[in-house]
Amino acid sequence: MYTDGLKIASSSNKELWVLGFTLLDLPMKIRFSQSNFVYLAMWYSEFKPPWQIFSNEMNKQLNDGIKIENIFHDFKVLQVNADMPARAIVLNCKQCGYTPCLRCDVVGTRTGNLIQLSNRETLKATASSYQNLLKQSLSDEQRKTDEQNSVKGKSAFDQILRIPECITGDIMHSGYYGPLKNDFAEILKIKSVRKAFDESIEK
Ligand SMILES: [Zn+2]
Incomplete structure (x- = not known):
């Protein structure tokens, strides 16, 4: 699909x-x-x-x-x-926030304006762990309070x-939007590097 x-x-x-x-x-x-x-x-x-x-x-x-x-x-x-x-x-799930991934149980922690996601020590999601999240999302009480549930319904x-x-x-919206994009933006802040990069692309 x-x-x-x-x-x-x-x-x-x-x-x-x-x-x-x-x-x-x-x-x-x-x-x-x-x-x-x-x-x-x-x-x-x-x-x-x-x-x-x-x-x-x-x-x-x-x-x-x-x-x-x-x-x-x-x-x-x-x-x-x-x-x-x-x-x-x-x-019908979230795409960002504390729990952006439906394939594992990663939960972010807030540092200032950023939510940081550790890519270590996460457990793979299964059909039954998904069903549990779904059940929680369908309960009104949980829905109001649960920021840590990636499932909306x-x-x-x-x-x-x-x-x-x-x-x-989706590597573009996950990997490349994260550290890679930040690193790249930092590197390109240096004028001489930016110039050299543009020149080599033009070639
Ligand atoms: Zn994941």
Whole structure:
């Protein structure tokens, strides 16, 4: 499953969102061609996509399987391939804060304006640890107080996704937005380094 959104006009706040599938049974050569991407839903609005209005029918269709030219095909959704903002909408989870990761139990600590996340000593999330977080998120009392729960509620696609195993990484919004980006910004503050960098790129 793939999803992402983009602004199609800089003068408007509206975004176009797509959600669809790449079929892994297709040979590599044609798997990623545009005509083989299966669109499920599109959304164009200044509001983020409420995927639950599409998901009931889709969950059922995928779980029941599809008959094409008298051949029955069953489906399994293996992965959600999306950046962190898009993934947060599909999975109904947070994308930042103290618990930005649904794949492990990392909890950040606040230092001034920053939330620091230790990448050591975290436990991998499992289906049952996810279910526990989901249960907590559905209880009103917990929701008001629990900053440390990455789950906001049920995912619109919980009938077809194996959460958290289906979640893939987004290195741009995690790794590169973190220490790498900070280090790079610091390095480029030095005028001579910045100049040398620009020159070598131009070459
Ligand atoms: Zn993690």
